[in-house]
Amino acid sequence: MRCALGPSPAVEVEDVWYAYGPRSALEGVTLQVPAGAFAAVIGPNGAGKSTLLRLLLGIERPQRGRLTIFGEPAGKVSHPIGYVPQGIRLPRGFPLSVGDLVLMGRYPTLGLGRRPSRKDRERVEEALEQVGMLPLIRRRFEDLSGGQQQRVLIARALVGDPCLLVLDEPTAGLDPAARAAFYAMVCDLQRARGLTLLCASHDLEDVAQHAQIVILLDRRVQAIGSPSEVLESRALAQVYRFPPAHHHHPEKEGPA
Amino acid sequence: MEFLSYGFMQRALLTGTVLGVTCALLAVFVVLRRMAFIGVGLSHAALGGVALGLTLGVPPLPAAAVFGMAIAWVIGWITRRGEVSADTAIGIFFSTAMALGVALMSLSPAYRQDLLGYLFGNILSVGPKDLGLLLLLSAASVGPLVVFFKEFLFLGVDEEAAKAAGLPTGLLNHLLLTIMAVTIVASMKLVGIVLVSAFLVIPAATGQTLAESVRGMVLWSLGSAVLSVFLGLWASWLWNLPSGASIVLVSAALFFLAYAVRARRQRRKGAGS
Known part of the structure; x- marks a missing residue:
């Protein structure tokens, strides 16, 4: 089955807030992912990546704000969402x-x-x-x-x-060869089926190589754009507290 | 097979088989969800319910069922809130409810014999009235386990994915705890409070040792539980042993046999490759 790509975004997050007791996880997060794109969510531990995915999957509800998937509220969607955890x-x-x-x-x-x-x-x-x-x-x-x-x-x-695949650090613990094979397979499936991918990841090199949109999260959206825009941005260095690296990445085509 | 000609032995065998099947089916999820300790906790807590029933003049088995369910729900609720770990919550309620049971029963010497019966089981004393109630409790446990088998399996394998798939995970967790409480109370007559938790683990452990699929695990688990009841009652008859202890000992022997079979199978596989 191939997903029909309509004009509305696959994922839309508007001013979403979430806290675990006194510990804030997401603060006014707003972002959009177009249908058919491979979007990677990066950020250090505790940046709120997994929380964002849990909210989109309907596992948790936002304390404020709105999340929609193909125009329907998260947790009440009529389309199935594919979920790939770190492992079981x-x-x-x-x-x-x-x-x-x-x-x-x-x-x-x-x-x-x-x-x-x-x-x-x-x-x-x-x-x-x-x-x-x-x-x-x-x-x-x-x-x-x-x-x-x-x-x-x-x-x-x-x-x-x-039509939406949510992946939560799916390559954690895999060696570089297995990671490369995994992403190659996922990208083939994305193209073949017109899938939208939203993938939380720590692998900046893999993200640079495969994603079309990168979302840098640290409780708030610190940067969003193409891999080159985000991975060479000042925001990345500030969030990770290291000088911006020069990642090799072929410019990605836009969503099919 | 002379022992099967007695009415009390026929009732014991029928009750034991039905309860064995119930425990074995539930045991698959006890093993999958690492709930062995909650089984120990609930079985010991049930003694508090029995004692309350005897003290208040209420039939002890229904009293223990209600008390056990209440304890199971409170443990589930506390664990979900995440302020106290499941192990700690179980440890607190298990010891408190059991202490309540022992204290209440010690107040009346007439109940001392009952206490031993509930602690170690006496399936040979199951009367026609008990049989009806036990069959009803077993049906109440097996029914939802069979109907929602795939949902319980999904919940045990990957709770996050089950939630994301829209399964009512909170409700299913409560249902599983309730089934566990009811099964434990129903099994008290069979093997007793002290040994029921073993019966909630060993058949499934035997099943998982021999099987290559969940379906295979269920079938081996059921088979080993029924065989344990039959051989355990027979041994109890032959050597005048307590029925609960005999059944659990046979069940453990079957597990060690299964373990040896698997080890031999793996050695052969290793030699062949």
């Missing part, structure tokens, strides 16, 4: 198979108490095929490498046919 931690030895894990991505479309059909299982196979993991469908998830586990989590996110 199962109890040692728990025999969850790759196929069973990916099938969970179909649950929102099934409804409470309904059993998956043969069609749902076929969709699982298609999603695993797309990420190159179909041969491992019966393997235990815990027996896979970190890179393979992330591919399976991408398949779980894709199997619900989302």
